Amino acid sequence: MPSPVNRHAPARVRFTRDELLAAADRLLPDVIAPGLDVLLCGINPGLWSAASGHHFARPGNRFWPALHRSGFTPRQLRPDEQHLLPGWGLGITNLAARATARADELTREELTAGGTLLRAKVAEYAPRWLAVLGVTAFRVAFGTQAAKVGPQDSDALLPTRLWILPNPSGLNAHYQLPALAAEFARLREAAGR
Template structure:
């Protein structure tokens, strides 16, 4: 069984996108956001982060566009709701050190669950957050998972485009 998925990170990126944890399918394939139903690659393209849609097999090319990928909890699961608060607590210090070490301008949490667990906040708005995380400006974006049907493709693109515009302003 797969355990985790390798980060795609470099120093001084514009944005590190932080998933909750890797899907088992991604860990087995060795590539981020590998499921066809996951809208991440399409959304970041339509929001302006990449000039074309990246295929999961070419996920490392995201570095070309000053973006990186990681997960708050490294352990792969079939569904994110299989994680416990203990999983997040165990990952918190190491995850914050990782963000400080790579020093992105922005850290973008894909979904409220991981940011809530790390920050201790229960009420979280979408978008820019008041507090920095690991020295980076913090954003919370809707999770692009195919399981997240609360957000249409257009709504996802609008939310991610706001972050892209903040990156461009900075």
Template sequence: MTVLPDLLQPDLEIVFCGTAPGTVSARRGAYYAGPGNAFWPTLFEVGLTPMRIVPDEYPTITQFGLGLTDLAKHVYGADSVLTATDFGRDELRAKILHYRPRILAFTSKRAGQEFLGSSVSYGLQEEKIGSTMLFVLTSPSGLARRHWNVQPWRDLAMLQCSTKGG
């Protein structure tokens, strides 16, 4: 059984992919629900949503061309407790090929590294899934606060804006 349902539909602008839901998110049944998580405020701050959305309203983001999934769909908790067998790389690849978002944005370096099988830098990656661009963001988790930098999120918003309709 999945911890949180995917929020996917054809031709979204950006699908955000975390490693796995955190404990608070799993308990509340809502993406990025931890009290220190910067995900929802950052989407608004960088202009990807026209208003600040709260975690319980997560299903509404498809109206802004955004979707949600996780690399590990059947477990939850901090990245430090996840193992290589928790990640569904092939499943994620199949979903992205099916739904064809313009950008798949990993919401942590760990998610990007686990999916691509190599170390990654923040920002746009050379690899693609079909025509979908891959992008790695700093983790919005409160547990990763010391590594937080909003600039990759701004860069994603600029990329999304510059390639929209193209």
């Protein structure tokens, strides 16, 4: 069984290669609570995130800057401040629990199983909006090719509304930070925040 991470470990600036490789066996707990305004769903934890115990922790990931620039948070949070998100009606989960160096290392089966688990999590916690960060992973997990960035016409998660955001990884060259923040802002406005 994978070992859990220490949620309260201080943020680390650097990890050795061995520490990162060992992180592939760790689980990263959700930041979640009932009735959130927006539950943000990443594809899966990166090795840096698993090693640190904090979502979107790899230097160069644009999640935290985009979240702030879009107006979701009053200041740019550090990954080790993720516990503050529910106070702003926000949470974080992932489609797949397995930490990898790159999201494309996940199998189709892992993403499909993750979609099933995500539906159950949404039913249990009932966020107003679910925002999946990565259109390609969403298409695989939910078995649809029709999805595109933005709001989705889907009743699969009712009463939770569905929005697809671009993947904030630094590897996603299609969206630079200003465009990424603008997409996050569109969701914030739709969510009435």
